[in-house]
Amino acid sequence: MSVAEILNSVLAWSSQRITYLTKRLEIQDSYTSLLKSLLEAEQKRHIAELKTLQLERELQVQREKLGRDLHDGFGSQLTHLISRLELLAYHKSPDPNQLLRLSEFTREMNHTLRETIWLLDQEQITGEALGGRMHGLLLKVWEDRELPYLKWQFHDLGKKSEVRPLIAMHLLRIAQEGTINALKYAFASQINVTLEISQTDTSLTITDDGQGLHDVTYTNGFGLNNLRKRAEEVNGTFFINSTASGTYIKVVLPLNA
Amino acid sequence: MQIITVGIVEDNAQLGQDIRDKLVLSKEVEVLFEVRSGHLLFQTLQKGTVPHILLMDIQMPEMDGIEATRKAKQQYPDLKIVMLTVMDDEKKLFEALQAGASGYMLKDAKPHQILNAISDVQEGGLPLSPSLARQVLSYLKGEKVIPKPPIAALEVLSKREMEVLECLKRGLAVKQISEELFIANKTVRKHLEHIYEKLQVHSANGAIMKGL
Numbered sequence: 379m380s381v382a383e384i385l386n387s388v389l390a391w392s393s394q395r396i397t398y399l400t401k402r403l404e405i406q407d408s409y410t411s412l413l414k415s416l417l418e419a420e421q422k423r424h425i426a427e428l429k430t431l432q433l434e435r436e437l438q439v440q441r442e443k444l445g446r447d448l449h450d451g452f453g454s455q456l457t458h459l460i461s462r463l464e465l466l467a468y469h470k471s472p473d474p475n476q477l478l479r480l481s482e483f484t485r486e487m488n489h490t491l492r493e494t495i496w497l498l499d500q501e502q503i504t505g506e507a508l509g510g511r512m513h514g515l516l517l518k519v520w521e522d523r524e525l526p527y528l529k530w531q532f533h534d535l536g537k538k539s540e541v542r543p544l545i546a547m548h549l550l551r552i553a554q555e556g557t558i559n560a561l562k563y564a565f566a567s568q569i570n571v572t573l574e575i576s577q578t579d580t581s582l583t584i585t586d587d588g589q590g591l592h593d594v595t596y597t598n599g600f601g602l603n604n605l606r607k608r609a610e611e612v613n614g615t616f617f618i619n620s621t622a623s624g625t626y627i628k629v630v631l632p633l634n635a
Numbered sequence: 636m637q638i639i640t641v642g643i644v645e646d647n648a649q650l651g652q653d654i655r656d657k658l659v660l661s662k663e664v665e666v667l668f669e670v671r672s673g674h675l676l677f678q679t680l681q682k683g684t685v686p687h688i689l690l691m692d693i694q695m696p697e698m699d700g701i702e703a704t705r706k707a708k709q710q711y712p713d714l715k716i717v718m719l720t721v722m723d724d725e726k727k728l729f730e731a732l733q734a735g736a737s738g739y740m741l742k743d744a745k746p747h748q749i750l751n752a753i754s755d756v757q758e759g760g761l762p763l764s765p766s767l768a769r770q771v772l773s774y775l776k777g778e779k780v781i782p783k784p785p786i787a788a789l790e791v792l793s794k795r796e797m798e799v800l801e802c803l804k805r806g807l808a809v810k811q812i813s814e815e816l817f818i819a820n821k822t823v824r825k826h827l828e829h830i831y832e833k834l835q836v837h838s839a840n841g842a843i844m845k846g847l
Contacts (some may be wrong), residue, residue, distance in 0.1 A: 457721050468660060635744065
C-alpha cells in the first residue's frame with residue numbers, strides 16, 4: 379500500500395467520521411428541540427390545569443354565595459311561614475284569606491327555588507337565556523292578572539354576552555321582588571321592566587305610573603331594602619325615585635363580580 | 636304578677652310582626668316597641684323607653700345585632716338581650732354572648748317556647764345548646780379553640796358553674812340539671828346568669844371596657 383493510498387483512506391475515514399459526527403450532532407439537536415417542545419407542552423398543560431383549578435375555585439365561591447343566599451332567603455321565608463301557621467292554629471278558626479295569602483307566599487318560594495336550582499346548574503348564562511328566564515318569571519308573576527299592563531323589554535348590547543350565575547340570580551330576584559312590590563303597593567296602570575346587557579354591566583329598570591311608594595314600604599320585610607342589599611353585595615348600584623306619579627327603580631350590576 | 640316589658644329589634648317587618656303576634660298571646664308580656672335597626676333602637680332607648688328584655692336580630696344592615704348588643708349593654712347594663720336568629724350560626728352566637736347577650740332563640744320557635752324563654756331570661760339566662768356550652772367551656776378554660784383565651788379564666792368559674800356547663804354540654808335541660816345537682820331551677824338560672832356575665836367580662840372587648 380502506497381503512502382498516497384494510506385493518506386486517501388485516512389481522508390476517507392476522516393470525512394466519514396465528520397459526516398457521522400455531524401449527523402450525531404444533528405440528531406442531538408433535534409433530540410434537544412424535541413425535549414424542549416415536550417417541556418413547553420408540559421408547561422402549557424400545567425398552566426391550563428392551573429387555570430382550570432382557578433376557574434373551579436371561582437365557581438365554588440359563586441356556588442357558596444348562591445347557597446348562602448338560598449339559605450338566608452329560604453330560611454327567613456320558611457320561618458315566617460311556620461310562625462304564621464302556628465299563630466293560625468292558636469287562633470282556632472283560621473281566616474281563609476290569611477290561608478290564601480300564605481299559600482301564595484309559599485308558591486312564590488317554590489318559583490324562587492326552581493330558579494335557583496336552574497342557576498346552580500349553569501357555569502355561564504347567555505344574556506339571551508337570562509332575558510328569556512326573566513320574561514318567563516314576570517309572566518308567572520302576572521298570571522291571572524290583566525292589569526296593570528306589563529311592558530317587557532330586553533336589549534343585549536354586548537352581543538352574545540355571558541352573565542355569571544350569581545349576577546343572574548340577583549337580577550332575577552330583584553325583578554321578582556321589585557315587581558311584586560309594585561303590584562302590591564303602587565296601584566299602577568302600567569309597569570315597565572327593562573333588562574339591558576352591555577359589555578361591562580347589566581342594568582335592570584322597573585318603572586310604574588302608580589301613586590308612589592310610602593315610607594312604610596321602604597322598610598318592608600322582603601321589600602326594597604332587600605333589593606338594595608342584593609345590588610350592594612355584588613358591587614352594583616341601586617337607585618330609586620318615588621313620587622306621587624310613579625316610581626323609578628334602576629339597578630346596575632357588573633357582568634363579572 | 637309582674638308584667639315583663641319587651642322591645643323587638645328586627646329589620647324584616649314580616650318576621651318582626653310574627654314575633655310580636657306570638658308575644659301578644661300572653662298577658663304577662665308587653666311589647667313596648669318594635670324597631671327596624673340598631674340606630675332606631677338607640678333613639679328609642681334614649682327617649683327613656685327601656686324594656687326589661689330586648690329581642691335582637693343578629694343580621695341587620697349597617698349596625699348588626701352584635702354591635703347593637705355591645706353598645707346597649709354598655710349604656711344599659713341591666714337590660715337583658717336575647718338574640719333572634721334564623722339559622723343557629725354558632726360563631727355569631729358566641730360573639731353575641733361575649734357582647735352581653737343572655738342567650739338566643741330561633742325565630743321559628745313556638746309561641747309558648749318564646750314566652751317561656753322570656754320568663755327564663757328574666758330569672759337568669761337561657762340554657763345554652765350543647766355545642767355552644769362546649770365552646771363556652773373551652774373558652775373559659777383557656778383552651779386554644781377560640782382566639783384570645785383569657786388569662787387564668789378557670790379561677791373565675793366556680794365549681795358549681797363548671798358543673799352546670801358540663802350538664803348543658805351533655806344536652807340536659809334546666810329541670811334535669813336541677814335534679815342532677817340537687818339544686819332549685821332558680822339556682823340553675825342564677826348560675827347561668829353568672830356564666831353569661833363572666834363570658835362577657837372575659838371577652839377581649841369586655842375586658843377592655845371594664846378596665847377603662
